[in-house]
Amino acid sequence: MITASETKLPRISTALPGPKSQLVIDYDKKYMSPSYLRDYPFVAERGYGAIVEDPDGNAFLDFAAGIAVCSTGHCHPKVVEAIQKQAAELIHIAGNDFYHRHMPQLAERLVKTMPKPQDYRVFFGNSGTEAVEGAIKLARYATRRDKLIAFYGCFHGRTLGSLSLTASKNTQRKGFGTLLGGVEHIPYPYAYRCALGHTKETCGGEIIEFLEQQIFKRLFAPEEVAAIIVEPIQGEGGFIPAPLFFLQELQRICNRHGIVLIVDEVQAGMGRTGKWWAYEHAGITPDIVLTAKGIASGMPISAFIAKESIMQWKPGAHGTTYGGNPVCIASALATMELIEGGLMANARKIGDYVFGKINDWPQRFKIVGDVRGKGLMIGVEFVRDQKTKEKAADLRDRVIDNAFHRGLLTLGSGENSIRLSPPLIIDEEQADCAIRILEESIREAEKNL
Numbered sequence: 001m002i003t004a005s006e007t008k009l010p011r012i013s014t015a016l017p018g019p020k021s022q023l024v025i026d027y028d029k030k031y032m033s034p035s036y037l038r039d040y041p042f043v044a045e046r047g048y049g050a051i052v053e054d055p056d057g058n059a060f061l062d063f064a065a066g067i068a069v070c071s072t073g074h075c076h077p078k079v080v081e082a083i084q085k086q087a088a089e090l091i092h093i094a095g096n097d098f099y100h101r102h103m104p105q106l107a108e109r110l111v112k113t114m115p116k117p118q119d120y121r122v123f124f125g126n127s128g129t130e131a132v133e134g135a136i137k138l139a140r141y142a143t144r145r146d147k148l149i150a151f152y153g154c155f156h157g158r159t160l161g162s163l164s165l166t167a168s169k170n171t172q173r174k175g176f177g178t179l180l181g182g183v184e185h186i187p188y189p190y191a192y193r194c195a196l197g198h199t200k201e202t203c204g205g206e207i208i209e210f211l212e213q214q215i216f217k218r219l220f221a222p223e224e225v226a227a228i229i230v231e232p233i234q235g236e237g238g239f240i241p242a243p244l245f246f247l248q249e250l251q252r253i254c255n256r257h258g259i260v261l262i263v264d265e266v267q268a269g270m271g272r273t274g275k276w277w278a279y280e281h282a283g284i285t286p287d288i289v290l291t292a293k294g295i296a297s298g299m300p301i302s303a304f305i306a307k308e309s310i311m312q313w314k315p316g317a318h319g320t321t322y323g324g325n326p327v328c329i330a331s332a333l334a335t336m337e338l339i340e341g342g343l344m345a346n347a348r349k350i351g352d353y354v355f356g357k358i359n360d361w362p363q364r365f366k367i368v369g370d371v372r373g374k375g376l377m378i379g380v381e382f383v384r385d386q387k388t389k390e391k392a393a394d395l396r397d398r399v400i401d402n403a404f405h406r407g408l409l410t411l412g413s414g415e416n417s418i419r420l421s422p423p424l425i426i427d428e429e430q431a432d433c434a435i436r437i438l439e440e441s442i443r444e445a446e447k448n449l
């Protein structure tokens, strides 16, 4: 419920950044690592629902949700209550060494989202990249093979193992020397830019052929490959969904050669696409599913959910100090209850509503090349010219900045796309408001063409 001092829609009353926000920005500059991105000067002070306020009292409609993390919105009362209650009972005990009921509780909840719950086991970490690291280790351990296949445009994290898979922007890899060996990248099906003119449903057949006829015959024999890791919808890469047949083909190849299929749902999962997991739209059965971000509304927890037949490592083979801490688990359980209790259906409903209103943007705006995604995982790609499809990162940045000044928070994705990943709680009025702001922001950016 919104209180008298709160709002559902943006409310901007100072120049941005306001004076109090500027103090925080200056303070931050003095002490923080310069590697943080901070594309525009938003400073968060408090959040409720789909709104975040800055220290100057400006209220922003949050279509970034802390990079798709705040799935239940900011400080959902049920999540806050669960965290507070658990924090007063037990904060930490190290699940690596001792038992506590919270770990199997969340694990049970997670495996129940899988095709055959009894076939899966769970390991908890603290972040997406940790889930990826663990999955790499598990796939290598289980198969006794070491080669890995990932996709151009993919993002799996920034620690050295996951970074070896990440092939999103060279700034993320540059300067860090040699990464993990035995990793090969292949193209991801990107229908809007498909050189062969395929559609969103058919793009990628040649990539499967390339994998089987070139990679497997010239580089890695398939019996050397431990895992193929794929995002069912590329997140950092530009919110690009893989065609369903493509995921099915990967499953076929993995089954045929005993390769572990790892599906990275860190950004796409947890109800955002209208189902628990984005891979479900393709009807496949992954060997390992990775989750983080939206699982606990902002508390740091991740998990990899692996088939029991694969998760057969010995005690001590993998571990962690904090992973699966009771407070994060309490937040995750409350979050999953809310997602199942209506937010997943809302993501589907409002997602359809938004697509119904923005699918024709490429016809209405010269600089919009493509609108794509599923549920509340929506990507908009910006181009200088719809015929040549020349990428227009500068225009995309301008749209983001224009939207910020109108009270809408969004994030860039890929080279020239905007991602819309609001909390799953938004309603039609908030969706309309975001669409109106984006349309004004695009129109303003078009003046600079």
Ligand SMILES: Cc1ncc(COP(=O)(O)O)c(C=O)c1O
Binding pocket: 067, 127, 128, 129, 130, 132, 155, 156, 157, 158, 231, 235, 236, 264, 265, 266, 267, 268, 292, 293
């Ligand atoms: C698909 C995917 N995998 C892994 C990660 C890494 O997650 P984290 O930043 O929590 O380490 C991200 C982060 O954006 C992601 O989008």
